[in-house]
Amino acid sequence: MRSIFSYTWRTISFLLLLGMVSTAEAKGKNEGSPEKTFYGMYVDIDILHPILHLFNSNRMGVNADIQIDLWHKLYPTILVGYDWFDASSEYSYPIPATNNQYKINGTYFKIGALYNIWKKNYEKQNSPIAYLGINYGISPGFNYTIENYPINNSYWDNGNDRSFSADGHTTAQWGEIVGGVKTPIVKNFCLGFEVMFKTLLHIKDQNSDNNIIHQSYAPGFGDKEAGKWGFRYTISYFFHL
Template sequence: MRKKTSGYILQFLILSSLLICPMYAFAQNKKDKEKTENVKLYQGTTIGVEVAGLGNYVLGSDILSSEIMLQTNLLNRFLPVLEVGYGKVNTISDATDIRYKTAAPFFKIGADYNFFYNKPHLPGFLYGGIRYGFSSFVYDVDGPTMTDPNYGGQIQVPFSYHGVNTTAHWLELVGGMKVRIYKGFCMGWSVRYKKRLSYTKYPNTEPWYIPGYGENAGTGFTLSYHLMYNLPF
């Protein structure tokens, strides 16, 4: 499959977020001792969109994957989150001439933990979390016609499966950073370790790409970059 063009754009976005908050993780000042006993339970809601996947697709990738996230802040420490996205791919392998096509929504639910919960004066924070992901999708796969060696190569067997219904489940371990850039506007990036739990299997075919998860491997890493807005209520 054609390689994705994510490396350069993600490196630029991550470096830009780091420059906004230099020495962020090591900041120390008198406000570090600020008391948190009277922090209100509800601290606000954030909505955001993942833009790295959109950027890759615009730059020529065969894969489109993006999501909208909705996150609630409780006690400035616990951050339950819902992510709803859409993924699609339509590509041909240069090595095998196999064509793979799918497009479907995906869903993730989980929570993050703000490691800087007692430093509300800072313009951002570091966090870690977990997600459960799910996608139900249909895919098409087509390849070169095969020959049956049992009959001297005289019988040809087509390799073409359309409308294959599949479901997939996975877990993600998330670590990242969120930084306020202007008033309620924020941006952030995260590294995600993904572990596939299960997917529907068939005797002669399996999905190459799972919307929301990526290439169908047992585990994998991805980078995400979000633009976010803290809702004014």
């Protein structure tokens, strides 16, 4: 059920974005040539995840990035964020669990580059941009806590099932293709949104004492199975050089 809904809306969203980007490209006419290399930098703060936390208390996240404006064309980007997930309520296997917990939290970083495909107004310091780009994401040493997940041994234990608990930290890495738009609203303040298509490169499974632990979530990436698409809504400030 989830896959039908999520893929439908994601497809619609992506098509809308593509439509806007291609319209922008078609209309885009550059005015002049770059007057300088370094025009300034954007500091973006994501406003979507804090708002989502109001609707879903099982997840919380904040992130911010810096985008350096080179020639109004290329935007090297570095992002830092923190995510916290409580996936305890997602357990749905028929063996009953009591007080089970699965929580993940940690910091993540992204580094990448964006290319402005919108018309470039070189006379202005800050003008609307539409961009495509790539990011590399890493969440080094994020924490997980697993408690009281049932292990069925009813045949041998006469119904006294056992439970499994563990905690530790591990690392996730992923890649992203991003597309987005950003436009000034008041003076140097901008609003923007960004769509990401994410591919998980690696989540290190923990393997110790014959226990193998696969993670379902990674900070910055989200749900391993359903987290291929992501969104950001940002409010930014443009610092002039």
